[in-house]
Amino acid sequence: MINEESEPLNLKKLQSGDTEELTKMVQQYSDPIYRVALRMLNDQAEAEDVLQETFIKALRSLENFEGRSNLSTWLYRIAVNESLMVIRKRKPEISIKQDDAGDEENEGISVSQIVDWCCLPESEFLTNETRGVLADAIQKLPENLRTVFILRDIEGLSIIETAQALELTETNVKTRLLRARMKLREELSVYFGERLTEY
Amino acid sequence: MEKHLHCKEFVDTISSYVDGELSEELCAELDKHLSECDNCRIVVNTLKKTIDIYHQQAEREKVPDDVKERLFYRLNIEQFRK
Ligand SMILES: [Zn+2]
Numbered sequence: 001m002i003n004e005e006s007e008p009l010n011l012k013k014l015q016s017g018d019t020e021e022l023t024k025m026v027q028q029y030s031d032p033i034y035r036v037a038l039r040m041l042n043d044q045a046e047a048e049d050v051l052q053e054t055f056i057k058a059l060r061s062l063e064n065f066e067g068r069s070n071l072s073t074w075l076y077r078i079a080v081n082e083s084l085m086v087i088r089k090r091k092p093e094i095s096i097k098q099d100d101a102g103d104e105e106n107e108g109i110s111v112s113q114i115v116d117w118c119c120l121p122e123s124e125f126l127t128n129e130t131r132g133v134l135a136d137a138i139q140k141l142p143e144n145l146r147t148v149f150i151l152r153d154i155e156g157l158s159i160i161e162t163a164q165a166l167e168l169t170e171t172n173v174k175t176r177l178l179r180a181r182m183k184l185r186e187e188l189s190v191y192f193g194e195r196l197t198e199y
Numbered sequence: 200m201e202k203h204l205h206c207k208e209f210v211d212t213i214s215s216y217v218d219g220e221l222s223e224e225l226c227a228e229l230d231k232h233l234s235e236c237d238n239c240r241i242v243v244n245t246l247k248k249t250i251d252i253y254h255q256q257a258e259r260e261k262v263p264d265d266v267k268e269r270l271f272y273r274l275n276i277e278q279f280r281k
Contacts, residue, residue, distance in 0.1 A: 017280045023271075030270060034262040048266050052273050059279050111210055116241045118248045125252050134253060153250045154257045159218075178214035185242070185249045 009071060015062050026055055029072065032155055033079045039150045040083035042139050050086060054079045069164045076157070076165040080147050087143065109182045113189030117196050124195055137187040145180035152177055206232075209239050217247055 009028070013021040030051065037050035057078050065074060124130065138146060151162045152173065163173045209232055215221050216229050233240050262270070 019276050019280055022276045022279060026271065026274065026276070030262045030267060031260070034266065035257050035260055038260075039257075044266075048269070051262070051266065052270055055270065055274055059274065059276070109210060111206075111238075111242055113245075114238050114241050116244065118244045125255075130252075131256065134256060138253075149253075154253050156254065159220075174214065178211075181214055181217075181246055181250065182210075184253075185246045188249050188252070189245055 011065075011067060011071070014071075015065070022059065025058075025071070029075050030055075032072070033075060036076060036079050036150055036155065037083050039135075039138055039154060040080065040143075040146065041086060042135050046086050050079060050082045053082045057082070070161065073157070073161050073165045076151060076155070077167070080151070080166065084143060084147075109179060110186060111182070113186050113193065115189050115193035115196065117189065117192035120192060120195060120199070124192070130191075133188070133191050137184050140187065141180055141183060145176050145183070148173055148176040149180035149184070153181070206236060206239055209233075209236075210242070213243060213246060217243065217250070 007024070009025050010018075010021055014025060033054050034047060034051045037047035037054075038044065041047050041050065054075065058075055065071070069077075138149070141149065147166055148162060148168075151157045151165055152159065157165065159170050159173050159177075162168075162177075163170045166173070168176075209216075209229060212221060212225070212229065216226065219226075221229070233243065
């Protein structure tokens, strides 16, 4: 979710170390990079570290950026990789294993919650409690599904951009996206289904 | 023999359906299924809503000022001037 109105950056200037242009790049991309790190890690201090490391890496390797993908896709990739490194450094029991189901199959998609909670008042979706539930649900996703959902659905990248950022095929992105979305839908349906009984 | 679309097949394509990425023909078939199947309609609507809520929540989220300040301090962009 890069601010559409922001001016395009000049790659030549960036690569020649133009401080004004580099500052603009950091200004434009710090919000999305921080959001991705926070969704990946659910920890503000760790997200701040990832934010800093991402831009340090980016500034150091801008020279080698060949422009085969968008600058934003490239930055997202660095941020996701930095986040994954933080997760790996955590104690093993905290990190969630990859989703075991193969990428090609849609096994393990469960649809057990059939509650229509869309009609809840909008204010229900904005409470701090809901915020916590959303964050917890994302943390329960295996990392390979979490990354896809964050880039595609939270940040609004296209399937192709998500594939480039994560170095996956488009088919893999789609398969993982389906699984991630359905798992989150189940989780939210349990929570909002209960809220529904209070109306 | 008419091929009838079942809920299971619907779920397999639901993600692409929500993204509007299916062929017109398949889309029409799914629309038809949705008009007849309450369960799948609920699943689609709550799936769309799930995506919406996550997206909207993030849209309003900015880096806190102190975090940004520390970022620029740490980066010391001047040092990258060639
Ligand atoms: Zn159905």
